[in-house]
Amino acid sequence: MDGEDSAAQRLAALEAGARHHRVQAGGITLHWREWGQGQPLVLLHGGHGSWMHWVRNIECFARHYRVLVPDLPGFGASDDFALPAHDGQRPAALLDALSDSVVQLVGAQPLHLAGFSFGGAVAGMLAARLPQVQRLVLLGTAGHGGPRRETEALLDWRVSDPAERMAALHQNLAVFMLSKAAAADALALHIHRHCCEATRFRSKAMSRSSRLQAVLQDYARPILLVWGEADVTAVPMVAAEALKQDRPERDWTIVPGAGHWVQYESANAVNTLVVRWLQT
Numbered sequence: 221m222d223g224e225d226s227a228a229q230r231l232a233a234l235e236a237g238a239r240h241h242r243v244q245a246g247g248i249t250l251h252w253r254e255w256g257q258g259q260p261l262v263l264l265h266g267g268h269g270s271w272m273h274w275v276r277n278i279e280c281f282a283r284h285y286r287v288l289v290p291d292l293p294g295f296g297a298s299d300d301f302a303l304p305a306h307d308g309q310r311p312a313a314l315l316d317a318l319s320d321s322v323v324q325l326v327g328a329q330p331l332h333l334a335g336f337s338f339g340g341a342v343a344g345m346l347a348a349r350l351p352q353v354q355r356l357v358l359l360g361t362a363g364h365g366g367p368r369r370e371t372e373a374l375l376d377w378r379v380s381d382p383a384e385r386m387a388a389l390h391q392n393l394a395v396f397m398l399s400k401a402a403a404a405d406a407l408a409l410h411i412h413r414h415c416c417e418a419t420r421f422r423s424k425a426m427s428r429s430s431r432l433q434a435v436l437q438d439y440a441r442p443i444l445l446v447w448g449e450a451d452v453t454a455v456p457m458v459a460a461e462a463l464k465q466d467r468p469e470r471d472w473t474i475v476p477g478a479g480h481w482v483q484y485e486s487a488n489a490v491n492t493l494v495v496r497w498l499q500t
Contacts, residue, residue, distance in 0.1 A: 239253070337361065363426065
């Protein structure tokens with residue numbers, strides 16, 4: 221069995237254990253997947269992502285929580301908005317649809333919320349809207365407005381030649397998402413390819429802004445901030461201090477030997493850290 225087949229089988233096995241919800245919100249249908257029982261834990265994926273960004277975390281979290289993972293609007297199997305790609309209303313529409321769908325699935329029940337990268341910025345804005353969010357976890361979060369550390373430009377993978385396309389996707393995965401080329405294994409590449417090909421929402425403007433800093437100024441509930449030490453989307457200590465804002469209820473940590481997709485590359489460390497912090 222080659223790496224592609226093995227990756228597909230692993231994802232299919234995880235999908236087989238999921239409960240699927242297709243929720244109407246904001247005039248579109250959002251596809252949610254659910255595992256486990258107990259207090260809800262909502263996980264939001266990054267830009268050019270889908271529920272698969274959490275492939276190495278779902279099973280661990282589902283032993284403790286009712287894990288709910290959407291494909292965000294314009295990503296994966298969820299609908300996109302009938303708005304132009306550069307329409308300034310799209311971020312607000314995304315938040316409206318997401319908050320509505322969370323309420324439909326969870327009601328007023330207390331929940332925890334975690335977001336990765338672009339999904340971290342979305343999670344911070346969503347938490348500010350939803351008083352039932354008890355604890356917020358932001359992993360490699362966007363929206364910090366601080367410096368970044370990219371040293372190599374991303375390649376254009378939207379080419380017709382299949383081999384050239386895969387080479388570009390592999391290069392982008394290795395230099396942007398992970399700390400080293402060896403971490404770009406068959407499963408990571410399978411996920412990255414399928415997520416990129418299914419993305420219709422342009423997230424860069426939200427990700428590169430400092431909106432999260434502003435939103436968190438008035439946010440008083442506990443937050444855990446996590447970055448991989450080799451994350452190129454931030455200078456982790458600078459971003460951490462900017463978002464901690466000298467608030468005692470906020471913690472931050474930097475995971476050694478990990479890049480931007482920290483919950484994939486260092487799954488065991490992140491799973492242990494997040495579960496322990498949520499249960500504190």
